Amino acid sequence: MKLFVISTLFTLTLFSTSVLALATANTPCNGEAGSYFVNLSGEIGGFVADTASVSNKVYLGKNTQICGQAEISQYAQITGNAIIKDHAKVYGRARVFGNALVYDHAEVYDSASVWGNAKVYGHARIYGIAGLKDNVRVYGQARMYDATYGGNAVYF
Numbered sequence: 001m002k003l004f005v006i007s008t009l010f011t012l013t014l015f016s017t018s019v020l021a022l023a024t025a026n027t028p029c030n031g032e033a034g035s036y037f038v039n040l041s042g043e044i045g046g047f048v049a050d051t052a053s054v055s056n057k058v059y060l061g062k063n064t065q066i067c068g069q070a071e072i073s074q075y076a077q078i079t080g081n082a083i084i085k086d087h088a089k090v091y092g093r094a095r096v097f098g099n100a101l102v103y104d105h106a107e108v109y110d111s112a113s114v115w116g117n118a119k120v121y122g123h124a125r126i127y128g129i130a131g132l133k134d135n136v137r138v139y140g141q142a143r144m145y146d147a148t149y150g151g152n153a154v155y156f
Contacts, residue, residue, distance in 0.1 A: 029067035029085070037066075046078065061097070070102075080115075088120075092127075100132075104139075112145075122156070 028034065028047035037045035037060045046064030048054050053071045061079030066072055070084040073091040080097040084090055088102045091109045098115040102108055106120040110127045114120055118132040122139035126132060131148035138144055140156035149155065 028065045032067055034067075052084075068103075076108075082114075094126075106139075116150075124155075 029049045032049040032051070034047055034049040034052070037048045037054055039045045039059055040056065044062060045060030046062060046066065048066045049068060051069050052066045054060065054066055055073040057075055058072045059077045060066070063081050064078045065083045065085070066078070067083065067085035069087050071089045071091070072078060072084060075093045076090045077095045078084060078090065078097070080099065082096045082098065082100045084096065084102045086103045087105045089107045089109070090096055090102060093111045094108045095113040096102055096108060098117065100114045100116065100118045102114060102120045104121040104123070106122060106124045108114055108120060108126045110129070112126045112128060112130040114126060114132045116133045116135065118134065118136045120126055120132065120138050122141070124138045124140065124142045126138065126144045128145035130144045130146060132138060132144065133148065134150040135152045136149050138155045142155045144155060
């Protein structure tokens with residue numbers, strides 16, 4: 001009987017831990033406290049962590065996540081499943097969409113766009129009319145401007 005009770009307790013503990021980990025993984029911003037943004041149109045937008053900063057003139061699509069101390073300002077648009085996190089900034093008339101990820105201290109601004117599965121991180125800057133698409137990764141001190149970069153390229 002003792003073995004059955006211990007086995008059952010172990011199974012319940014393991015199950016509870018797995019459910020908690022799964023719930024945290026599926027919550028916006030990995031469980032950070034926050035709320036859903038309301039766009040100027042009244043439409044409910046994406047999730048914004050309490051520690052992030054989003055100005056009222058931006059547009060956030062419903063599945064987006066703005067996490068950590070990220071800043072979204074001016075007329076930026078974040079849509080699709082895009083995630084902006086850490087200390088990243090998106091501003092001007094920049095657009096980030098699809099499954100794009102901008103993080104660390106990266107910045108996307110002016111009329112630049114990042115989409116597809118592109119990732120921008122480190123201290124990279126994407127600006128002007130630059131476009132990052134597909135599986136491009138830009139990081140470190142890279143500066144990308146006034147051209148479209150695609151494929152599986154890596155810039156640093």
